[in-house]
Amino acid sequence: MPVRVPKVAVLLAAYNGMQWIEEQLASIQGQLDVDVTIYISIDPSTDGTEAWCAAYAEAHPQIFILPDAGKFGGASRNFFRLIRDVDFAPYDFIALADQDDIWHADKLRRATRAIESRQIDSFSSNVTAFWPDGRTHLLDKAQSQVAWDFLFEAAGPGCTYVFNKIFAMALKASVIADWQKVQEVRLHDWYCYAFARSHGYRWFIDPVPTMEYRQHANNQVGANKGLHSLLARYKTIHDGWWFSQVRMIARLIGQGDDPFVSSWLQLRRGQLIRLSFNAWKCRRRWRDKVFFFFVCWVFAFSGNKSE
Structure with missing residues (x-):
């Protein structure tokens, strides 16, 4: 009997991403031991991102482009739109993705196995930041969680976040219920972590980096270095x-x-x-x-x- 692999919905927010998005999508599609479906929401762009993604999705049946929803003006609102509009019911896990990083092939396998084996609800990890000149730097976010850290910082880059369905559905409900208010939250990853910790959901921050975190002039939030x-x-x-x-x-x-x-x-x-x-x-x-x-x-x- 074939072994059932976890079904993961990857939520990818895009904006003027032509320079990097193909490499990122390839790294997501190459994930080991998981069944991945990718949902892309595109903030109106000037570099042809919409047309390219539409053509790419036509050739890749596991990629879906969400309908145009107007100008978001930032990644946070785009991710909240993805959380609100994507149907989580068919999936075991939900992951967030930026358009310009490179995922390690075992990123989702490591995350989903950690969630199951540790009996936790949410996963994030360290990342390796890299620059065009070849420099790299480990961004270590895996220090022990403390009583109130979630009110003052995220659990690391949101592009490492993976949720089980129970937590993802609760997060979706909160976003829908407070839709107008969350539009003012500038860092979606901070909100996701704060909501999880404040509502008793268990979160693990993996010290092992699971992706290469690209640094460039257009990063909305980059490496604090x-x-x-x-x-x-x-x-x-x-x-x-x-x-x-x-x-x-x-x-x-x-x-x-x-x-x-x-x-x-x-x-x-x-x-x-x-x-x-x-x-x-x-x-x-x-x-x-x-x-x-x-x-x-x-x-x-x-x-x-x-x-």
Whole structure:
């Protein structure tokens, strides 16, 4: 009797992806020991991505292009559209994919087996960032999870995320129920992780990298490496964007009334200073705990704390 392989729906968000998408699709189609179906949602592009994907899908019956849905203006809204519109019923697992990476051949096999053997609901992993000049760098996101990290960071790049059907259906229901509000969430991977952890779903972050994470000028969110990245992160904090996202996600996932969360949710100066002394349970990596401590103090005195 043939062994049944897991059925995986891969949700791929595309925008001006002609330079890389064919290599990415080949790496997804080459996954070992899984039955893969790919759903592509395309943000209106100027480089012919729509026409190329339509022709490619015609030649590959396991690839489907979602109907045009207008301008998304960012990967997050595109992924939320995929989560809302793709029917998960025929599949055992749901995976997210960017258009420009290269998956290891065993990426989905490793993820689905981990979900089953560890009895978890969601999987993510480390990745190897790579640049056009040949440089590579391991992005290590697999530090131990702490009590409140999900309110302040994602579980790593969303392109590594794989969900079992139970969690995927719950996530879909939350996106549909709060459709207008999630349009303001700028990082879908952060929201997915926050929703999972806040609702008791089990998440494993694999220290083994499962893909090559391409770095280029058009990355919406790239590798947090180097001085330029640090300065960019500081700007989002000083301008109030990061904390506004923290507050929005906390409320969306129903954590606004938790005593710990409500103690700082208004982002008043004294509240932020007290929050800084809880840095150890708000970020996973030691370096980020230190950064978080100083960020709270900087923002406490920045004056950018409006609702």
